[in-house]
Amino acid sequence: MARKISRRTMMAGTAAGVAAAAFRFPTPAIAQAAPFKLGLLTVKTGPLAQGGIQMEQGVVTYLKEKGNKFGDRKVEFISADTGGNPAGTKTKVQELVERDKVDTILGPLAAFELLAITDYVAQHKTPMLSLAGAEDMTQRKPNPYFLRPSATSSQAMHPMADFAAKELKLKKVVTISEDFAFGYEQMGGFQQVFEDNGGRIVNKLWPPLVTPDYTPYIAQISDCDGVCQGFAGSNPLRFMKQYAAAGLKYPVVTGETGGDDALMTAFGDEALGMYSCCPYTLDLDTDSNKRFVAAMQKEYKTDPGFYAAGLYVAAAVVDAGLQKAGGKADDKEAFVKTLRSVDLKDTPRGPIKFDHLGNVIGDFFVRRVEKVNGKLVNKTVKTYHNVSQFWTYDEKKYLANPVYSRNYPPLKS
């Protein structure tokens, strides 16, 4: 299978790079002459590997495109497999920072991994760019060394709720998402904006993380005119199948992971008509996206999704930041400020910049799943520009509220 070969090559290249990095003697960084060390914390074993493998593909694609150089400076890329658990993440970030002396870290994948290392990263003043949605990292407990070029967990759900209320004219929605922080934050964000636009959440369902059969929950979906789901990983696949098998036909809206482009080949017809809102969309018509998608399809024979695009963009941000800093990244505090001042006009996700807490302000795309030439694709139906993590709310008022949780916002009785 061609797919296998290209991944093997990539793995071999990565392994070679890692081996080379591991046997290096630590040299004092002599400004531009020494390569810029870029570390990646990702998950390549276990259930989270799906997103993790794509994350690495995204970074490698960017580096390949730029000939392994950010501006004039060569880039040394070191990838670390955290195993998807916090202790492993802690170990690997120590490896990257203490042994490999990286200049910037991309990743990690999951919110709980990020929370495990946030203090460490701040202590060691290492700039970090991650896709993990844990809201308080850029809200109530901000880390000055952190940037998020993708979205907070709720950032994609705010426009989705707006769309659901105004365009789909939904009035009563049941939310269903996994019983953990990413689920709470997504659904909380949806609920807040949906109810502010005249809608009402009639029920909130929280299946545990490991739920092979969602039917007991799907059976509770009734008395509504729409469903909002926030599943991640491979769960959206199972959910949509079981949802359709239960004969339910309410329109389904979801966020960045529930309708990920990378899952489109796996979805069946049960996903037709599902709306999702994501900071990335495959059919975005910009030069950089066309290049990115072509490169991914050529190298990995796969359509990129949220994870690959997110890391590609993150690498682009580091590149731009490094060039803006004149190739110098030794003054970590200054480098982080430069990174946060990066303002890119052409990325695979459109124009992006960062707010003062390190979170992205950019475009969010609402797509609908349609069948084109016998294949399922996400077709962009609306683009929201300049979306920040606070939506249209005043920042202070937003932060005065508690973080979204299982019971916040509460269900209106």
Next chain:
Amino acid sequence: MNARIISLVIAFLLLATVPLWAPGVYYVNVASQVLIYAVFALGLNILAGYGGLVSLGHAGLFGISCYATGYLLQAGFGHSFAIIGALVTGVAATAVFAVLSLRSTGIGFIMITLALGQILWGLAYRWISLTGGDNGINVKGRPEPFGYSLADVNHFYFATLVVFLIAIAMVAIFARSPLGAALMGTRDQPRRMNALGYHVLAIRFWACLFSGLLTACAGILFVYYTQFISPQTLSLTSSAEVLLMVISGGAGTLLGPVVGAALVVIVKTVVSGFIERWNFLLGAIFVAIVILMPEGLVPGSARLWRLATRRRAQKPAAAPEAKP
């Protein structure tokens, strides 16, 4: 006999001087991790190895002391109080564990401990007000006994080493003590022990508490090392991992769990940096151990060493007793 003492002394010297010869701060941290898991494995070995009671829920007990430490620190208590509180909580939880699970043996015991471990894992996720749910609890800072700050990597390593040495000494004394012998008796011949007048259940109960004490120590060290605790630490995978450390190293031996812990930790942390498919490699190592040394690495190596040093071609001595 002399060879044994010499090798023990060499091992001790090597361990005591890790910060001097390790190729970097990162590797001192790896050494700390090895020792922490070694204490954990030593704790499980009391039950599984010496007692013949395989537990698949020990990560739950481990996690309880982690959470107790984190919770108490977060509530504003000092390190000493948090550590003592965590030890007490851990041992108390072990007592409950023991009362519930010691009603069965064999597969029943495995299943009850599995169920208990899973229930604790579920609690860690759902009792958000206590545990923070999957966001976990961040632990800030490390203790500074008498001004010796454990925030320094080398200092923390030495503290861990001290705990490890105490733990292994305790286990060594236990194994040679009447209680230890009685425990191994209940493992090998429970009915006969009963007939001889030993209170099998009580022996197992005390062994369980001892196991819980060591596990709690390991948990406290762990949470101070990673400075974070979340429900993943209590998962079935974690319980399986520490069990694998005990079995692969040699259940029922003193050094087996230590070697097993070193194997797993080094593959997970160091080897995973060089070999992408390290999970596969780890599994393959376990399978190889079963093929070549089903009794575990430590007893197996001892056996192969004896075979190798035998000059005359005679049939190998009877397999070593008392170590299943």
Next chain:
Amino acid sequence: MSFYLVLTVNSITFGGLLFLLSAGFSLIFGLMRIPNLTHGSLFMIGAYVGASLVVGLVGAKLNFWLAALLATAVVAFVGALVERLLLRRLPGNEMAQVLVTLGLSFMAADFCLMVWGGDPLSVPTPAGLGGFVRLGVMVFPLYRLAIIAIAVAIAVALWLLLDRTRIGAMIRAGVDDPDMARVVGIRVSQLFTLVFALGAGLAGFAGIIGGPILSVYPGLDQDMLPLALVVVILGGSGSLLGSFVGSLIVGFIYNFGQALLPELAYFVLFLPMLLVLLMRPQGLFGRHVP
């Protein structure tokens, strides 16, 4: 009212799937006293192989049932290899059995990741079974009802095998008294290989049959193994009836527990399992106290 009916029907269908999943484990544990912790991986391999054949990843697309049979054969073969090469050397050595089966599950999980990548695979519902049965306002997917039929068929087949054939008699003899069985000339070790292969094959079969409902993804093995364990504990191992009834019970607990007690969703399976174990360590239908 219809809500409860939907839940009831789903409990039975989920129970059917659980029976397929756990029958193999129960058989192996009941006969050979081996806690086969590779069981979840065998389930996953069967699902991956079957899915690949159905979706056409290797050559042409195959008919679902044909693919299921092939996947079963592949996994049964793998099981036979594992038993002959590895487990045979470890009779009674519980620790080593745990070590080797867990080690194999690590290898299997990583192997599947290497071959099929991290993305999930959807398994299309077999032709003709994609529809619904409507009963008033309630809708039941046809495929799930078909699973009940399949589970019953397999249960009957297994019962016939164990109760009505010579091989079945030999197996039962081997369970009750392996040494005596050897004395009367029964080739117990070959029987063991056969039983392990059968158990493994059942797991693989369950994997692909469950595919249209569960899909196939990395981590499927870890999600399904605890379920198999719970069924075997509640129903008692080595007893076919126990497996069947245990599966139904777990199906009901799973559905009604999660729907009616959402706060306890994480404990809905392990709490009852714990209670049963405390009161009756051999499970509801188990014959010997473990």
